Amino acid sequence: MPASYAYLGPEGTFTEAALRTLPEAATRELIPYVSVQSALDAVRVGEAEAAFVPIENSVEGGITTTLDELVAGAPLMIYREVLLSITFALLVRPGTKLSDIKTVSAHPAAQPQVRNWLKNNLPDAHWESAASNADAARLVQEGQYDAAFAGEFAAALYGLEALETGIHDAENAQTRFVLVGRPARPAAPSGADKTSVVLWQRDDHPGGLRDLLGEFATRGINLMLLQSRPTGAGIGNYCFCIDAEGHISDRRVAEALMGLKRICLEVRFLGSYPRADIKPGDAEQPRLGTSDEAFVSAADWVARCQDGRF
Numbered sequence: 001m002p003a004s005y006a007y008l009g010p011e012g013t014f015t016e017a018a019l020r021t022l023p024e025a026a027t028r029e030l031i032p033y034v035s036v037q038s039a040l041d042a043v044r045v046g047e048a049e050a051a052f053v054p055i056e057n058s059v060e061g062g063i064t065t066t067l068d069e070l071v072a073g074a075p076l077m078i079y080r081e082v083l084l085s086i087t088f089a090l091l092v093r094p095g096t097k098l099s100d101i102k103t104v105s106a107h108p109a110a111q112p113q114v115r116n117w118l119k120n121n122l123p124d125a126h127w128e129s130a131a132s133n134a135d136a137a138r139l140v141q142e143g144q145y146d147a148a149f150a151g152e153f154a155a156a157l158y159g160l161e162a163l164e165t166g167i168h169d170a171e172n173a174q175t176r177f178v179l180v181g182r183p184a185r186p187a188a189p190s191g192a193d194k195t196s197v198v199l200w201q202r203d204d205h206p207g208g209l210r211d212l213l214g215e216f217a218t219r220g221i222n223l224m225l226l227q228s229r230p231t232g233a234g235i236g237n238y239c240f241c242i243d244a245e246g247h248i249s250d251r252r253v254a255e256a257l258m259g260l261k262r263i264c265l266e267v268r269f270l271g272s273y274p275r276a277d278i279k280p281g282d283a284e285q286p287r288l289g290t291s292d293e294a295f296v297s298a299a300d301w302v303a304r305c306q307d308g309r310f
């Protein structure tokens with residue numbers, strides 16, 4: 001197994017900055033890839049042990065390329081998540097003034113975070129999407145665009161200077177990144193975990209989504225993400241990406257997944273992994289009647305009833 005992590009590159013992405021916060025990244029070779037797809041494919045073909053990619057941001061929601069790869073591509077599993085607070089710098093070739101800027105570029109997920117700033121400061125600039133924010137910086141260096149929105153730290157890598165820093169339409173904007181590998185046994189519960197799944201409904205009926213959500217609700221499981229994605233089978237056909245509190249080895253989570261497996265056309269397990277938003281020990285206690293002990297004693301009671309020993 002190659003001891004390398006693929007990531008959305010080139011060098012100087014927020015993805016790379018987030019990846020470097022993981023202790024295990026220090027012992028791996030970090031290899032930049034040009035797209036989320038190519039980083040994930042590197043894992044699928046065994047070129048890399050895992051890939052690190054953006055999956056969600058607090059301003060715009062899911063990063064659809066990543067969700068769609070996890071939903072429809074050859075199965076992969078999430079092992080870790082990282083949250084990074086993000087503000088942008090406007091990077092230009094040295095000497096460029098604001099009034100010189102006719103074209104700006106960044107990753108599409110950056111646009112909702114800089115839209116108001118652009119309207120107020122560069123209302124006539126033409127937006128061009130790039131494969132990543134650092135790639136936009138690289139293209140500015142090459143002369144293809146006049147300015148890029150990227151991390152301030154990318155300036156030195158591409159011989160650029162920051163004309164403006166701290167650009168962010170929404171206060172406290174965060175992006176969530178995940179470390180994705182081939183399917184294997186999830187790490188043991190950390191005490192504050194999250195489980196990701198994709199659900200496909202068996203048929204279209206009133207309350208169909210409520211039935212799916214009910215499997216979590218009746219077991220006291222809080223949801224942290226619900227994003228529908230088109231299945232590609234026609235208008236109105238969606239699957240649901242869900243992040244739920246807890247680990248698959250928690251009885252309530254396992255029971256909810258069994259319930260979903262019984263009623264869904266398909267359930268894809270995407271992993272149980274430590275939450276980045278809180279530390280183990282700070283997680284809420286299970287709601288009344290949803291602890292492992294409650295499930296075990298209820299199952300014992302049913303077994304005794306079946307045995308006539310109640």
Ligand SMILES: O=C(O)C(=O)Cc1ccccc1
Pocket residue numbers: 008012013014015016054057086107109110131132133134175
């Ligand atoms: O990692 C990057 O730099 C990216 O291009 C992805 C991205 C886009 C917008 C916010 C955070 C990360």
